[in-house]
Structures are given as structure tokens and as C-alpha cells.
Amino acid sequence: MDDIDWDNLPPTTVPSSLLVSLQGFTNQDAAVELGKAVGECVMTLGSFMDLSTLDGVTIGIDYDAALASIDQGIEGLRPLDRTDTEEMQGVAKTCQVMRDGVVKSHLAFNAEMLVPLIAEDQTTMEARQSAIGIIAHECGHVDVNARMEALVPDARLGVKIADFERAVLFQIARIAWDEYAVCRLSARFAPQQNDQHADTVRAVLPEARTRANESIKAYRLHGDLYRLLGEAGGELCQPIKACAYLLGGMDGEDLTWADFPETRAAIEAGGYGELVDALRDRCRALWDSQPTWSAELDVLAPLVDLTRDVFVSGGIYFYQDEAGEWSMKVPFTPESMPDDAMT
Structure with a gap:
């Protein structure tokens, strides 16, 4: 990131109404601090990616519960869940949702993975870089989802492809x-x-x-x-x-x-x-x-x-x-x- 002119970034594409929801925190001060840190990170990434279709951000202590709580905006869809295999354990997800007839993306994060952003004294630089990388990856999905929704009909939310193969x-x-x-x-x-x-x-x-x-x-x-x-x-x-x-x-x-x-x-x-x-x-x-x-x-x-x-x-x-x-x-x-x- 040494090539980035941080003093002259393009305007962010993140909607001004972005809401960061924190779930399951017993320490409300920490929750507010983490929400602010993640929000600022997302706002900055919006200068490099198209995040205009970002619906919101949910950060949960209980990640599975946080995923299941997201309103997808379409009836009949199964509740959201995470990747859970021996090789891959999901810690973040970009969920496509319907809002007023428009498909958007909602970000969900396991709070444990993002805590290093506000616990600098107790964590390493590598852990903080990892947290930023996780957020950046999911923001990338927002950008890619928007392009797919607009230009790839078979990729649109709710589309069922009739041809089996x-x-x-x-x-x-x-x-x-x-x-x-x-x-x-x-x-x-x-x-x-x-x-x-x-x-x-x-x-x-x-x-x-x-x-x-x-x-x-x-x-x-x-x-x-x-x-x-x-x-x-x-x-x-x-x-x-x-x-x-x-x-x-x-x-x-x-x-x-x-x-x-x-x-x-x-x-x-x-x-x-x-x-x-x-x-x-x-x-x-x-x-x-x-x-x-x-x-x-x-x-x-x-x-x-x-x-x-x-x-x-x-x-x-x-x-x-x-x-x-x-x-x-x-x-x-x-x-x-x-x-x-x-x-």
C-alpha cells in the first residue's frame, strides 16, 4: 500500500446511511469502538472499490447467530450459514439481500477476527493486517456482486437455471x-x-x-x-x-x-x-x-x-x-x- 496517496483519496462510494450493527457484546464501549473502526475501514475501502450497493454491516460475537439474523428480503430462502469444513472455516460473509426491489450486499463478520483493530496493545501488526484483509475481501465481494447482478443474468439473486448441466x-x-x-x-x-x-x-x-x-x-x-x-x-x-x-x-x-x-x-x-x-x-x-x-x-x-x-x-x-x-x-x-x- 506504499503507492497510495492517502491524503488525496477519491470520494468513498459507501452510502452515507451505512449502519454497522453489533451483536452479543457485553462490553458496550468495546462494541462502539469496534463498530467505529470497522466503519472507518469500510469507508476508506469505498475509495478503491464500488461499495455503492452496500446494505450494512453486522458484527457478531456469535457469528452463526449474526448470519441467521440477517433479513434477506426474499421469502423462502434458507437462513444464511457459513462454510464449515476441515479445510475452510468461514469467519466472514457477503450476503446478497433485496431492499425495495434492489439487490444489495450485506457484510457479516465474526467479531473475534476484527478485535485486533481496537486491541493494539494485546495483538500483533500481523493480526491487525489480517483483520483489514478480511474486511477488504468482503468489500471486494460487494463490488463483484454488483457487476454480476447487472451484467450476468444467471447470477442474479433468486434466478433458477432450468438447464440441469x-x-x-x-x-x-x-x-x-x-x-x-x-x-x-x-x-x-x-x-x-x-x-x-x-x-x-x-x-x-x-x-x-x-x-x-x-x-x-x-x-x-x-x-x-x-x-x-x-x-x-x-x-x-x-x-x-x-x-x-x-x-x-x-x-x-x-x-x-x-x-x-x-x-x-x-x-x-x-x-x-x-x-x-x-x-x-x-x-x-x-x-x-x-x-x-x-x-x-x-x-x-x-x-x-x-x-x-x-x-x-x-x-x-x-x-x-x-x-x-x-x-x-x-x-x-x-x-x-x-x-x-x-x-
């Missing part, structure tokens, strides 16, 4: 693009993100294909295609999602794989080298083409196609029957035969 592939492609774009957009404010995301990539990659094959083996016995999609498909696509975060941050800092040799080695060993290179090329092209986006163009098509390739690489193929109904086929391979069948 596209519905599956588009959802994954959108996550990959969102996280690439957000990490690239927020890179200068999140100096720790690349090392964190490299750690995540190395955590999810080594056994991803093995776990996918185990799920396919199970499918041979239970025959449930939707379960196959969630289990084997989830394992196959998780490395792509994780790499999207890292690639965005790398491109935001003009870094190469020479800066992350162990992570690149894990990608190659996991059989994702060509797919990750294609992911980077296509995300870079999308980033550069943003000024030409329009609602008439299928701008995420290159990432949808890549996601199909990820499924194919794991032996899962989408197809339509003569009646036009979508299904999946999983040809037998030695790696995905049930163990009982191999004896």
Missing part, C-alpha cells in the same frame, strides 16, 4: 470467478492472503481425486446421481475453487508459481496442472474484458466449459437423452471400481 456448472464457475476477482481486487489490502490460500490449496489437493474415486465407488452401489454429484463432484471441484482464491491474489501482486513452488508441486501431483493453468488464463481474460461485458453475452462461458472439463477429468460426464433430459454417466475405470468387484 448449466445450473451445476455455472454455480461452480461463478464461485471460481468471484473469488479470483475479489482476491485480485483486494490484494493490496490483504498481504497475508496468498500464503493462507496456498496453505488451503495444499490441504485440499493431495487426496481430492482419491476421495472422488471413493465416492464414485460408493455410487456404483447406491446409484444416486445427486449424491454422486454432491460427493464426487464436490471433491473434484474443491481444488479449482481453492486455486481461484490463490490465483486472484497472485495476479493482484504480479506473482508467479516460482513464488509458490510447493503449492505448484501439489497441484501437479494432484493431476490439476493443466486445469489450473486454464483457470488462470480464463480468469485473466475475463478480468481484462470486464469493460466490454453485457447482459447479452455469456461472459462466464469459458469457466463453465472449464468446470465441465474438471468433471470429465474425474470420469463424470453430463449427457442428454433422446427426450432432452439431463443425466450423468460414469464409465468404469480401475480407480473407480467398487473394492468388492476387484477381488
